Amino acid sequence: MTSSVPRAVLADGTSIDRIGYGVYKVPPEDTAILCSTALDTGYRLLDTAALYGNESGVGAAAQTYLETGAREDLFITSKVWNDDHGFDATLRAFDVSMHLLGLDQLDLYLIHWPCPSKDLYLDTWRALERLRSEGRVRSIGVSNFQQAHLERLLAETDIVPVLNQVELHPYLQQRELRSFHEEHGITTQAWSPLGRGNVLDDPDIARVATGLDRTAAQVILRWHLQHGILTIPKASSRERISSNLDIFGFELDDAQMAVLDGLDRDQRFGSHPDRVG
Numbered sequence: 001m002t003s004s005v006p007r008a009v010l011a012d013g014t015s016i017d018r019i020g021y022g023v024y025k026v027p028p029e030d031t032a033i034l035c036s037t038a039l040d041t042g043y044r045l046l047d048t049a050a051l052y053g054n055e056s057g058v059g060a061a062a063q064t065y066l067e068t069g070a071r072e073d074l075f076i077t078s079k080v081w082n083d084d085h086g087f088d089a090t091l092r093a094f095d096v097s098m099h100l101l102g103l104d105q106l107d108l109y110l111i112h113w114p115c116p117s118k119d120l121y122l123d124t125w126r127a128l129e130r131l132r133s134e135g136r137v138r139s140i141g142v143s144n145f146q147q148a149h150l151e152r153l154l155a156e157t158d159i160v161p162v163l164n165q166v167e168l169h170p171y172l173q174q175r176e177l178r179s180f181h182e183e184h185g186i187t188t189q190a191w192s193p194l195g196r197g198n199v200l201d202d203p204d205i206a207r208v209a210t211g212l213d214r215t216a217a218q219v220i221l222r223w224h225l226q227h228g229i230l231t232i233p234k235a236s237s238r239e240r241i242s243s244n245l246d247i248f249g250f251e252l253d254d255a256q257m258a259v260l261d262g263l264d265r266d267q268r269f270g271s272h273p274d275r276v277g
């Protein structure tokens with residue numbers, strides 16, 4: 001049950017694995033077994049959301065883990081969905097998620113999307129601040145926030161989000177947002193770190209991977225790691241889940257990093273934050 005995933009330290013002092021297992025589109029009936037597989041192979045961070053409909057499977061895998069493992073070794077992230085923006089609705093949504101997860105305390109709770117047209121994300125954030133002050137969640141952050149949303153949050157609320165989880169992969173490198181995060185002590189975590197699988201067939205990445213005798217997925221995840229970007233790749237087989245974690249025994253040199261750095265084309269495979277909610 002030991003894990004050697006290196007950790008980063010969030011601005012609130014909490015440590016977080018540099019790579020975790022994401023469960024979007026993992027069917028509810030398969031979630032417990034696939035999360036247990038991930039935990040067996042060394043992952044300790046599981047990334048879910050109310051939207052995914054599989055929090056109870058994540059919770060079941062966590063309970064199995066806790067029969068022999070320590071709570072402080074596990075890191076569970078969930079997110080408040082767009083329909084539950086607003087102070088009271090967010091507190092209610094959190095209770096539902098915690099009931100499904102079967103946990104007393106969550107490690108990280110995120111606002112899933114800013115939903116600018118609803119204009120409620122400041123109230124939603126104040127609910128997360130409340131949950132943190134009550135000790136129900138250790139760390140609070142956001143997802144899909146652009147610089148303008150973050151600036152408003154920083155100006156008008158008390159706690160700086162420790163992390164922003166955004167779409168990020170070699171075709172969408174988010175350089176400006178990453179610099180803004182760095183200036184403000186906000187950790188960058190990549191969703192769809194493999195571009196939902198769409199970046200895996202890139203011929204330049206394939207050449208780097210062949211030269212290193214590694215998979216394209218490992219090369220991409222290693223590129224994130226060397227840039228200090230946390231990742232939460234999703235995969236559906238033990239073999240892929242395990243090989244995606246096997247990224248600590250090799251390095252990309254400067255030329256190989258430059259190949260992936262050169263692939264940025266501002267291409268999204270998910271939605272643009274201005275058009276959600």
Ligand SMILES: NC(=O)C1=CN([C@@H]2O[C@H](COP(=O)(O)OP(=O)(O)OC[C@H]3O[C@@H](n4cnc5c(N)ncnc54)[C@H](OP(=O)(O)O)[C@@H]3O)[C@@H](O)[C@H]2O)C=CC1
Nearest residue numbers: 022023024143191192193194195196197217233234235236
């Ligand atoms: N905050 C947000 O708004 C969002 C958060 N997320 C989070 O990020 C996580 C990851 O993002 P996701 O969109 O799933 O995309 P990923 O970039 O993680 O790509 C997942 C896809 O890549 C395939 N894949 C994974 N590993 C390999 C491999 N070694 N070889 C070949 N194919 C591979 C998977 O196939 P297969 O499953 O068949 O193995 C799947 O089709 C989500 O699960 C979720 O937790 C995702 C989207 C939005």
Ligand SMILES: O=C1CO[C@H](CO)[C@@H](O)[C@@H]1O
Nearest residue numbers: 024049051112269270271
């Ligand atoms: O987490 C998520 C998974 O992917 C969905 C479809 O792109 C997103 O809407 C959502 O934010």
